[in-house]
Amino acid sequence: MQGLVRLTQRAWQLAAMLVFAAALAGCTHVQLAAPYDAQTDTELGSMLQDTTSFVAKMVTNAGQPAGAYAQNTDFYDNMEGRVALLVARAQANRVLNNCPSTQAMARVLSLVDLPPALSQKIGTPPQGDCDVVLMQLLQQQFHDLRAFHQAQGALGIPAVATGPLLDGGLGATLRAAMAVQRAKQLGR
Template structure:
């Protein structure tokens, strides 16, 4: 369940970044993200569909051989390749070398002068272009899902994990990435 807690923390961090990016976008004419990419948009939808189906299948087969991690490594291997491609596309479409929203968040955290114990719990804002950061977060969350499934071993993915995985965490990040693409498409 430690991985599920990390999903929640990543989701809060992502939500803060997205809210700040939207706020900054309303105040400036600087382009904060690469232009709309139809291939990325399509692939994100496909990844969400495949992930949702996979998790449902794993919950249905929890405790059975078909739900065990060892029987499903092909899914994770395939996703690694697909997410590496999404990261590479984001890097290829890079407009900025840094993400203004993460820079603003870092400045806000520094100005807050938080005690080290509190600052350590918040973490460090990610560095890089906004789209790259978002795709790398997806990549990390799939690594976390894999580690969680692997730790569960023959037990598979329990039904209690569906909400944290698909409503929050990984699912929320996929939906946020899709929303970013849709917003870019509308604002072309």
């Protein structure tokens, strides 16, 4: 469960950072992310749907062979490949210089008078471009989910993990990434 708490904290940090970046993007001429990518948007929605269904299935089958980690490695292998593709797409934009570095995000965040508690939650923007960082966070969170499920072994995923996984953590990051794509689509 400790892994889920760490996962949720990182998701809140990134989500807060993205919300402020999106809000401030309208006030500045700095583009904080690559242009809208319909394929990424579609894949993120599909991944959220698949992950939500998977977690529900695992909770329903907790303690039964069908809910054990060993019976469900295909899900994790599939998600690993899908997230790797999203990371590669985001990195391609960086190579093409479509995304500025997080130095620009750090400058923008430094101009905002944030409450101390929120500043601590956001922390220092990670190195790399906005979309790359977001996709790498997704990659780490799927890895963390896999490690959690693997540690649970035959017990599977308990019902108490649903909220931390889907309302916060991985689910929140997938929704945040979808919101970023939607905002880019609408030109915000």
